[in-house]
Amino acid sequence: MLGLYIHIPFCKHICSYCDFPKKVPYNELQITKYIxxxxxxxxxxSKYYKDCxxxxxxxxxxxxxxxxxxxxxxxxxxxxxIKYQEYSIECNPELITExxxxxxxxxxxxxxxxxxxxxxxxGLKLLNRYHNKENVEKSIHLLKKYxxxxxxxxxxxxxxxxxxxxxxxxxxxxxxxxxxxxSAYTLILEEKTKxxxxxxxxxxxxxxIADMTILVNLELKQMGFEHYEISNYAKPNFKSIHNxxxxxxxxxxxLGMGGCSYLNHQRITNxxxxxxxxxxxxxxxxxxSILDEKKExxxxxxxxxxxINKNDYIKRFNSCVTEDFNYQKLIxxxxxxxxxxxxxxxxxxxxxxxxxxxxxx
Ligand code: SF4
Numbered sequence: 001m002l003g004l005y006i007h008i009p010f011c012k013h014i015c016s017y018c019d020f021p022k023k024v025p026y027n028e029l030q031i032t033k034y035i036x037x038x039x040x041x042x043x044x045x046s047k048y049y050k051d052c053x054x055x056x057x058x059x060x061x062x063x064x065x066x067x068x069x070x071x072x073x074x075x076x077x078x079x080x081x082i083k084y085q086e087y088s089i090e091c092n093p094e095l096i097t098e099x100x101x102x103x104x105x106x107x108x109x110x111x112x113x114x115x116x117x118x119x120x121x122x123g124l125k126l127l128n129r130y131h132n133k134e135n136v137e138k139s140i141h142l143l144k145k146y147x148x149x150x151x152x153x154x155x156x157x158x159x160x161x162x163x164x165x166x167x168x169x170x171x172x173x174x175x176x177x178x179x180x181x182x183s184a185y186t187l188i189l190e191e192k193t194k195x196x197x198x199x200x201x202x203x204x205x206x207x208x209i210a211d212m213t214i215l216v217n218l219e220l221k222q223m224g225f226e227h228y229e230i231s232n233y234a235k236p237n238f239k240s241i242h243n244x245x246x247x248x249x250x251x252x253x254x255l256g257m258g259g260c261s262y263l264n265h266q267r268i269t270n271x272x273x274x275x276x277x278x279x280x281x282x283x284x285x286x287x288x289s290i291l292d293e294k295k296e297x298x299x300x301x302x303x304x305x306x307x308i309n310k311n312d313y314i315k316r317f318n319s320c321v322t323e324d325f326n327y328q329k330l331i332x333x334x335x336x337x338x339x340x341x342x343x344x345x346x347x348x349x350x351x352x353x354x355x356x357x358x359x360x361x
Contacts, residue, residue, distance in 0.1 A: 057073075336356060
């Protein structure tokens, strides 16, 4: 089955670490034009929706839309009567309102992902996030009041000056909030971000970050989360169905500025500048060779803790992964584990996943 992703690029301000396609809107008119364009694009792909079973509205900050804009979009999506299992929306905690949650309920949204990152006020300041612990707490209580219990919290750790004690406070808060899913990422200094201008890679304490990764893993597991993807943890039955499509290399449609679709062995990418997207400047189309497909299948599949199933690989490509790639070196270094059915990262491989992935590029 397919996944449908819809990108809302607008943010009230720019976080210091962010390299997603986003922008601070000039005015309400620009947002209206964007929604108009998105609605046209939604119609363009309508023939695929009978095969869709997940919807994901991401950003940017989807809940920066005002109630009218939000309802217009949700109502438009509803017209296609997609038989979804999961319908997610990303939200910034400081912007959540009861009215928004009522709209989510009215249109069947059943999963909310909150950009918490941390509850430390100095950490949030460094990341240039405008919310606080109370905003996150209040959002979660409000969502639960409306039975929207499938909640993800994004957690960032390993940022400059963060201590183990700070991270423990974030983890204690997660435990108290009793949510269903955690996406936990270490801070990455992406090019052209504010943090990258102020700090250098060498300012990141790799040993401390490795200790933090072990702590996050241990504590989340103790809280009953299953570690199912390098950066993702879920309570039983709450893995992200939509995001698993990416890691399983299933097909998806990505609409909006910078949106990316993967269909019929092609990657179709929309312009990542709003003016070009609004002018319909055309998407770039990349035809993926069989070798590209195999490499992506392995790199994405190894992100899952269960790894890739060798028989699924044979069914998909009509060839055998052990013959297509020589990864014996990675097994010798204890970075990969294989038996007759599976190929997966070891615990050491999980910590050095990028080293493993480079070998398949
Ligand atoms: S809210 Fe999200 S998309 Fe917007 S700037 Fe911050 S991290 Fe980037």
